[in-house]
Amino acid sequence: MKHVIPKTYKEALEHLSEGTYKVLAGGTDLMVKNRSWSETPARFKQDMLYIHNLDELRYVEDKGDHLAIGALTDYETLLRHEAVPKVLKDCLIEIAGPAIRKVGTLAGNIGNASPAADGVLLLYLLDAQLVIERKGARREALIDDVITGPGKTTLSNEEMIKEIRLPKSTFTKTQFLKVGGRKADAISKVAFAGAVRIEDGIVKDLRMAIGAVNVTVVRLREVEKLHTGETISAVQDSIVSIKNAYVPHIKPIDDQRSNRVYRKRVAFNMIEDFIMNMHIQD
């Protein structure tokens, strides 16, 4: 197996075009998944591309209508950047500890595609657009269209994520709630992210994303749209039908972290709590 440190992003795409490489960004998931005995190398099952030195992919740029985040930008950097939305920071500060956040990246979180990934949950909430490149080609895609299942994405073996774009939006209230085994350093049992913009008592923008309750993050844009333009009380009066709309999609599993009964109950409580309190400022 080949192990390569590309000197430039261009060179990285060149290697990727061979179609045999896996990209390692921060490595906080890959190094655990492929862990071997102490003092022996990680057991990677394919050629590896170590891109941690590609500083050209570390940037946060305000582009007017969106925020452009380079693929290697770590969570600690995002936490300190003034242009990063508050709700994303509320989430990032709850992920692991500083030593993991210093190498962990949103792009890696997408590539790993865990249904319990907190970072990915926020990318759904914020309508993240991904810039994906391979040698000689570039495409852009909404996060929902890239992640297809646990560990599964539409990224081909020749592609990598170059940039994450967060369209600018204004909210009157945002919420990130994570239920984990303990306060710090824990993976979510269930996670919820909500955002709403209310103007003159009218709900102008309503978004809810729920993590670790299905094979991908659950975000029902059609339900959100149905209630956009309604008054606060009209939306709140519809709480039963809103929750019913989520029933077919909240299908959590039993695993080592939690069980389906608990996860389901908590997920619906989070939806109700957000809807019923969306007009109350923190």
Place this chain on the structure above:
Amino acid sequence: MAKVTFTLNGESITVDEPLNMRFLDILRMKLGLTGSKEGCGEGECGACAVLIDGQLVNSCLLPLGSVEGRNVMTIEGYRKTKRYKILEDAFIEEGAVQCGICTPGMVMASESLLNQNPKPSEKEIRIALAGNLCRCTGYEMIFKAVKRAAKEGEGLW
């Protein structure tokens, strides 16, 4: 095998080892720097934490391939600094060290915090040390030690 060049405790170094080796093992087995400890080996405990470009990173989750061109500081290099002396005294004074396995990681996490935030609040200290587990002290003495170091070492960070 591949050659990787980086700065280690102020000096440039090149190692010729597989890129998928854990940096923790490179430090301990190849370079004889055993100050960084292996606790869990999966990023939960922070006993292996080192500074990369001045910020805390778990060396057990870092493949050698990620260290190319970086500036690495381990507890062995850090102990030669004035800041270390302040932290050492504070840890001793507050009884923040018992078995000692977590201590190198705790000290590096404290340095990473104070370097970015010389006057941290109690909450900020707790956030900064959230990835470092200690099974002896119950943490309170460690928090007090960081507070003491921030005070005693005022101007150093």
